[in-house]
Amino acid sequence: MVWAEENVKNYGGDKENIHVCGDSSGGNFAAAVAAMSADRNGPGIQSQNLVYPLVKNWEEEKKDPLASPLLKEDIGRMPRTCIIAAECDPLVDQGLMYAAKLQDAGVEVEYHMMKGMIHGFLNWTYRSSFEAMDRIIENVNR
Template sequence: MITTYRKYFEPAYGDPLPGTRIQAPEVCDMEDFGKWRKMHHLQTIADLTNDIKSCYCYRPIMEIETTDTAVDRDGAQIPLRIYHPQGEGPFPIMLFIHGGGWRMNNLDIYDYVPRYFAKYGHVAVVSVDYRLAPEYKFPTGLEDAYAALEWAVANAGSYRGDPGSVTVCGDSAGGNFSAVLCLMSRDRGGPAIHKQILLYPATTFLLKERTESEKRYGNGDHFLIINSELGMVNDYFADQKDAENPYASPLNADSLRDLPPACFISAECDPLLDQALMYAARLQDEGVPVDYHLYTGVLHAFINQTYQKTFEAMDDIIAAVPGSYR
C-alpha cells in the first residue's frame, strides 16, 4: 500500500503575507459538540458577512437567485442549494462541497463562494449540506455527496444545467470528497465527472510521519494543528481501519487511472500542502492531466477570506470549469 509519494514540485514553505489574518486553532466543546457547533456556525456567518459586505462583489453576487431543495438518501433529506446564473443556459454544472474537517460548516457559511461562481462564471452550482461527524461516521457524509452528484446530473434540466459539463469542487474535507467522488464515479460507472477542482484537499489518513508542510505550518500558529504521527480527525471513523479505505485516503488507492482532469488550488502556508502535492504527482504519473495553482503567503481555508488572492483563486477556479464564461 502506498503511504507516501513524491511531490508535484518542491515548494518554498515561505512565511504568511504581512496582512494575513491568523485565527487561533478551534477549541471544541466535545461534551456538547452539537450546541458548540451551532454557536460557532452563527458567529462564523456573522464574521464572513461583515467581511464580504465591504467588497465590491457583494451586491452583484447577492443578485444570484437560489433554490433550496433536498435529495432523499436512506430516508434522510440531504439539503441542497442551487445557484442559478443569469441567462438562458444550459450552464456548466458544479457540485460544490464545503470543508470543515468533516465535522463543521454548512451551506450558509459557504454561501458567498458558490454565488461568486454563478455570477462571474455563469456556472450552475449545486451545494450539498452533507451530514457531519462525529454524529455521522464515514462514509455517511461522502455517500450524501455522491447522492447529491446523482441528483445534480439527473435533474440538470430543472435548473438549466448541462450534464455534459460536470465539475466537482470542494475545499479541505470537501476537497477530499471531491477527489473521492471521481473514484466512485469511475468505479460505479457514473455519473460522469468532467473536471475535479481540489482546494487544499486532505488526501490521506495513512501518513506515518509528519510532512514538511505539517512540521512548518501544523503546530497551531498557522491556524491548524495537524500531526499525522498522532492521527487526524479520529472521530470521523467508527473503526480506524476505515482510514485505509481509498474512499477515505485517495492517495493510497490502488489506481488513479481514468480520472477526470484535476485543478489544484493550494495555500502555501498550509499543513495540508504536501498532501495535495503528492496527490497531484500521483495523478500525473497515472496519466491524469493536472493544473496546479499555488498561492504564496496565505493559509488554509483562504477561500473564505476577502484577500486579493482569494478572488484570484476563485477566478482561476471559474477558468478551470469546462464551458464557464470567464
Template sequence: MALHPDLKKFFESLPESDPNQKLIPEEQRKFMNAPVMPLEKRVQVHEVEDRLVPTAEGNVPIRIYTPVKKDVYPILLYFHGGAFFSGNLESHDEIVRPITIESGYKVIAVDFRLAPEHPYPAALEDCYNVAKWVSENHKELDWDGENLAVAGDSSGGNIAAAVSLLARQKKEFPLTKQVLFYPSLDLDFGDISRYPSLSENRKGYGLETDALPAFNSFYLSGGADPRDPLLSPIFEENLENLPVALVITAEHDPLRDEGELYAEKLKKAGIRVEKKRYDGVVHGFLAKWTHLEEYAGVYELTGNFLKKDL
C-alpha cells in the first residue's frame, strides 16, 4: 500500500537528510524527547505518580499511571523507544496514557539509563530490576499478584523482549504478556539483505536503514556482541515458555520484517501470538500518527489483547 497521503505530504516537506552528518546524542535528544501533544490534550487518567525505584545500580525513575480507582490491578511495565540513547518519561507520556485507559492496567513507565553514557546492559538491568521490584512490592502497588506484562516501542520493544527472556532464565518472577510495537530485535547490521524491509524502506520514511548502525552503536559501545540474544532477541534459539505476545509493525518501516519474523518464531515455539501490520504508515507512528482514523485503533487493539484471560 502507498504511504498515507498525510504522511506523504509531511515527508515531502522535510529537507533531505545528510548521510555525512555526525550523530550527537545530546542534540538528537532535544528533538526526539519532545512530546508531540500538549498535556491538556492528552488522554486523562485517574492518577499519575513519579517515584524512584532503588536498585543495586542506583535509583531508577518511574512514572505510575492508574486508570481508575480500584482495589487491585494487573500491571504493565512500559519501556520507551529512542534507539537506546534518547527518550524519557515525558517523550512517551502521550503513548502510555491511552494504553492505560484501554487496558485497565496500572502502567509503570521506566526511565532507564541511556547510552552512550550507560551502554548495554544498563538499560536492560534497570528495566529488569524494576519488574522485579514490582513483583516484590505487590501490596504497595495494589498489584493483583498474577498479571504482570511488559511492553515497549522500537528499542523499548527490544528491551521488553529481552526482559521476557531474562525473566524466563532467572525465574525470579513470572511475566504473562509482552507487547512489541515495531520492535528493533536485530542489532547486527553486517548483512541488511536478511530483511527485505531494510531495502524496501531504506530512505524517505523517517527512520532510515543507513542510520541504524550509528543509532545502535551507542548501546553497543561497551563491546557487547550484537548477536547476543539479550541484545538481539531474534537470535534466541529457544523461544519456548515465553509470555504470549502482541507484535505490531508498520508497512514502511525498515524494522518491519524482523518484528514479523520474531512473531513467527514465537508461534513455532508454541507461544500464542497476535500480529498486526499497519499499512501506509512508518516507524514511530504511535506518537505521531494515531490522530489519523486508520491508526487510532492501535490502542484499543492493545487494550483488548492485554485484557484477555484476566
C-alpha cells in the first residue's frame, strides 16, 4: 500500500482516496492489505470491497490473520466494507461471518446477497454481475 500511495498520482489517482477490492482469494488479499495498512499505520484505505471472499483458510498453517482475515481479533480500525455474497457459494458463510464480526466491532458494513448466484458469477454477464459492480462503485464513490 505504501507503493500505491506513493505512485497513485502517476495513474491519475488520489492518495486520499485509496480503496481495495477483490473476489474470492482476491477478497482475501484485499482484506489482508486493509488489515496490514490499519495495523501498521499505513496509507488510509477508504473501503474494502469483497466479492464472495475467502476469509478463512482451513489448513493448519493458515491460522495467521493475514491468511485468514476472519481470525483477526482487533478489526475495529478496518475501513468501511462492502461484501457481495453469492447465495449458492460454498464461501457464503465466510462472508456473512466476516460482515457480522466487522459490524460487531463498529465497522460500517454493507452486505449484499445475490440470489441464485454461484461462486465466480462476477466474471459472467448476469444482471446480478452488473448489480454487484454497481454496489461496489457506490461504496467507492461515497
